[in-house]
Amino acid sequence: MELVFLAILVLLMVVALTSGFPVAFSLPGSAILSIGLAAACGYLFAGDSSAYFAQGGPVQWLSAGVTNFRSLYWDVERDTLIAIPLFIFMGIMLQRSKIAEDLLVAMAQLFGPVPGGLGISVVLVGALLAATTGIVGATVIAMGLISLPAMLRNNYSHSLATGTICASGTLGQIIPPSIVLIILADQLSSAADQASTIRKQLYKDSTGELSMPSVFDITSASAGDMFMGALIPGLILVGLYVGYILIVALVKPKLAPPVPYEGQYDRQFAKRILLALTPPLTLIFVVLGSIIMGVATVNQAGAIGAVGAMIMGGYRLTEGQKNSYYPAILAIGSTLVLLVILSLYTLNIKNIGDDMVGIVLAFIAVAGLLVAVGWSALRSYRIDNTLNEVMVETAKTTSMVFIILIGAAMLTSAFRGFGGEELVKHFLTGLPGGFWTQFIVVMLVIFVLGFFLDFIEIAVVVVPIVAPILLADPGANVTAVWLGVMVGLNIQTSFLTPPFGFALFYLRGVAPKIVKTLSIYKGAVAFIGLQLLALVIAGFYPSLVNYMPNRTYLTSENAPPPMNPRLQMCLEEQLFEVYDSEGDRLRASIAELQGADLSSLPKKWQKSLVESGENAAATFTLVAAVREAEANLLNYTPDYAPMHTDVRRTEAQIRIVDKQVTGWKLTLDRQTREDDPDQGQMNAIKTKIEELQSYRAELESEIPDQWEASREKFVALQKEEKKARNRYRNNVDNAYEPIMKLREVLAGADALAAMEEELAGLKATIANTDAESAIDAIKLVASHLGDVADTSKIKSQLSKARRALKGDQPKTDKALAFHAKAMELFHAEVEWRQSAAQQMGPVLSSYDEAIAYSIGLRLQKRMTSDQAKSVARCQSVHRDISLNF
Incomplete structure (x- = not known):
């Protein structure tokens, strides 16, 4: 019965939308009617208002609706949505103040003499307006009123002129700052959380381990990440538009002739x-x-x-x-x-x-x-009441966006309540070909929906349902930013696709009658093809999307330290190449340290430096061990991977069957508790359970006999590689940490020496003042000592002196003895530090400079700019992690 009400929900939504009913009321209205009908039927025919819900019931749905409303308006974690009215205001203000009109005229005069120059200028202006406004309707109308008459006067092809204007006006959907990208980021942040839960459950079901390593988790996408991710694909799209117009103008000059500038190229023009x-x-x-x-x-x-x-x-x-x-x-x-x-x-x-x-x-x-x-x-x-009109339009547009967001949240909750999400999940995961088949099907659905729905409805209705499924797949392991940009590029076509492309309607409203509607449709087709080409390019080269967000993050002030677990694979990939190319130089630096005179250092530090040199020298051997373990794993993987994929798919089907058996058993249990159970229905349920159990046995028989042994060998090789990497990481940390600490100690030699008078003055304070004052003075000096590295021994003696002064009978003599011991340690520390700073300081400085960003990189606060860029490139590629599940 749940599927019946799911069909009613979808049917109500389709009827409401196709009949022209406002979207803001169609979405929540469909949800409210279908939820109410299901609850009423459940109460009347089953005695339980929740009987016809796959998850929860009407009360849970209402609670979810209230939660969605509150989170949309008051949850600080969703403050990204605040940017929507700001960017809308910016766009409308630039349109109403005629800044956009000036831009169009100037670009047309600048590029007019070039073949296809008017069309190219329209594309470039569309890109600039997209980067400042993001308002499709206003952009298309403005360019239609200003550019279209000029293009027609200069004998431009009607279809090329109208297609160029419509396509350029839609660039605001993908070139940041874009309202679409902000909405997608908001939707994908929730989808990423759901996908993370799905992936963790998958890891638990597959491996039996309770916790999944953080490196396998899914990272959410902020609006800033979406902006950075869409920047390069947006520029590629602009390049495709310009290239197409230029080629058309060169191949068929009559379709897009050059337009000479009638004025003078003088100082006034510039x-x-x-x-x-x-x-x-x-x-x-x-x-x-x-x-x-x-x-x-x-x-x-x-x-x-x-x-x-x-x-x-x-x-x-x-x-x-x-x-x-x-x-x-x-x-x-x-x-x-x-x-x-x-x-x-x-x-x-x-x-x-x-x-x-x-x-x-x-x-x-x-x-x-x-x-x-x-x-x-x-x-x-x-002037012309401009500000008032801009603010009113901003309020209208923002209200429309937010009302649709709330309605879509209600619709999505109802869709999940009737089991629609599980239905979609089973359909997608059951498709042959894995992630890419699922992804292509989703993209096709979004493309087709673009013929009938606006971008906001697609973003807030479809994305929350399909995004968690696509993001959770460990085989593709795509980023939320990449998925969002791909959906954004696809949604952009919704403005161009006949018969309901909004950009086509906007232009039709301002185009002269000489321009036929069919010409507008024809012109849009070529640019739809270019948009799909851009979609394919971004799909095949995910680094075009992922690189900029990664680079921005890794080079920012908030960049994670090199110790971050997520960075290790890419860092080591880069560092191992450094060891190959600069190994001789690093070995020479290590040998120089090992041959240095360490007599100026205490035995503790001498031992640490000796061990540090040995660990540094062992780095190259451990790198070779990592490579050997990695090669063993990679050599075994090609034979193992197909079996792993097949078995995990079979096990997933078994889990689905188990879930279905559990559901039928619960239904059978409810039947047996009734006063007058329907024996025919009970027998049918028992037969269904037997069929499912038989199917389960068939699935289990499909698992190869050698699966367990193959899996054990793979896990053993995987553990060996992990151990080799951990040995390398621990070794380089142990190799560099003593250098880092000793340099810090020696750097504080003068600061420690400067504290002699303050420390010596405690003697008089302890002897001549009351215990409480002496304790406060000791605490103050101890805190100052804490600012200097490795002064714990001195502080320990001061702590003993302070404790001796506590109590009803302060032991002043004992406190003075501890102070004297502290002074003795102080002088010894100052003496060896100053001596070592002169003798060992230059050696350590040279050695640190040689290994700091190779062997010692993990312990640095941040990577160099070049290293951050290299890691950003490495992390921009999607890596298959399915064999870990």
Whole structure:
């Protein structure tokens, strides 16, 4: 019965959407009606309102709906959605203030003389507007009103002209900042959590181990990651559009003839082009650059974009007036002053006493910036009521997006409640060909849905259902960013695909009657093909998507240390090549340390350095052992992998059968407890159970007899490789740690010597003051000693002195004896440290420089920039980890 109500849910949604009922009410309405009908039928015919639900019941569904509503509006973990109204405001403000119109005219004049130049300019402007607005309808309409008449006047092919405008207008869906990418990031963050749970359960079922290693877990995708991931595919798409138009113009010049510029290429022309291009390009650089460099979050970048758009709108709306650029100049000047102040002062309210001058100057600069923003806002409000209209449109669009998000969450909960998610999961996992078959089917479904649904409905209805299944697959092991960008590229086609492509409708509404609807459809087909080509390119080369997010993260201030478990495989892949290419140099440095005179060091440190040198020298042998173990595993894998895949698939089917048997047994148990059980129905259930058990036995017989032995051998080889890698990692840590600690100790020699007077002064304090004051003084000196490395012996004696002063009868003589011992240790420490700093300091410095970012890399705080980029490239490739499951 659950499937009946699932079909009713889908049917209601389809009927509501195709009849033109608003999406914001179609989605939750379908869910409410189907849930209510299922609950009523369950109560009337089965005596239980939850009887016809696969999971939970109407109460659980209502609870889930409330939770979704609360999380959407109040959960700080979903603050990514705050960026949506900010970017919408930015886009609409640039459209209403005619910044976009200026950009179109300038680019057309600049590229017009080139073959296909008008079309190329439309594509480039579409890309620039996409990077500043992301509003498809406004972009298509603006370019349709400005560019289409010019293209038609210059004898451009109707289909090429309209296709170019429609396709360029949709670039805002994939080129960041994009509302689609923000919504996808929000949906994929939840999907990644579900996929992680599925993968952990799969690991437990497959291996019997309770916890899955963190390196096999799934990483969620933030909006910033999605922006970085979509950047290169978006540029590739722009390149494909430009290349196509250029080829058409060269092969068939009549379809896209060049348009000579009638004016003069003089200083005025250059000034006009710069004024049209510089502000939008600056805004793009500031918004995206701040995210890429880790200076700002997506929300902060959105706020910067909104403020920047309002300042730009302020001077554009007053063009020709004397004071047009005063607010913009004030804003730029205040920002530059703030940057200078930040470089000179530490602007923290806690430092208000120390950096009062900097805080006052910053306050003045911020006040200037606020005046500039307020001035621009006032202009936008007074001139043509622009600000009011922009804010109203922003509120409408944002409300529409959020209402659809809530409705989709209700629909998805109902879909899961009727077992739809399990149905989809079983269908996808049952397809032959594994992940790629599942992925292609999902992409085809999304592509077809794009003929009928808007991008938001697809993103919030389809993605939460299929994304956890695709992300959980350990064979493909795709990243959430890659999946999101692939879905985003696919969704982009929804604006171009006839008969319901919204970009086609937008252009039809402003195109002259001479342009036939069929021409618009024809023009869109070629660009749909280019979008699908971009989809294929991103699919075959996932590093195009994954590299930028990885690089941004690994080179940021918040980059993980090289010790991070997720980085080890890629780090070692890089370091082993370094050992091959620079092995002789490293061995020479190790030999130099081993031959150094260590007499200036205490025996403890002499022993540590000797062991450090031995461990460093052993690195190359351990690397060879890792390679040998890895080769043994790789040589065994080709024969083992097919059997592993088949057996794990069979075991998954067995688990499904077991689950079905358990469900039928529960149904049979409920039947037997009834006063008048239906014997015919009970016999049918027993027959079904027997059939399933027989099928289970058939599945078990398909598992090869040699499976257990083959699996044991693979696990043994895998463990041997893991042991070899752990031996290497422990060895290099032990090789470098003494060097790092000794250098820290010697670096603090002068600081320790400077504390002599403070430490010696404790003698008089202990002898001449009360015990409580002496204890406080000892604590203070001990805390200062704590700032110097390896002073625990001295601190230990001071601690004993402090304890001697405690109690009702302080033992002053005993405390003084401990203090004297502390002074003796202090002088000994200062003496050997200063001597060793002179003799061993240069040797250690040279040795550390030689091995710090090879043998000692794991213990560094961060990788070098080149290493981070290399690791980013390595991690950008999807690696099959299914043999670990």
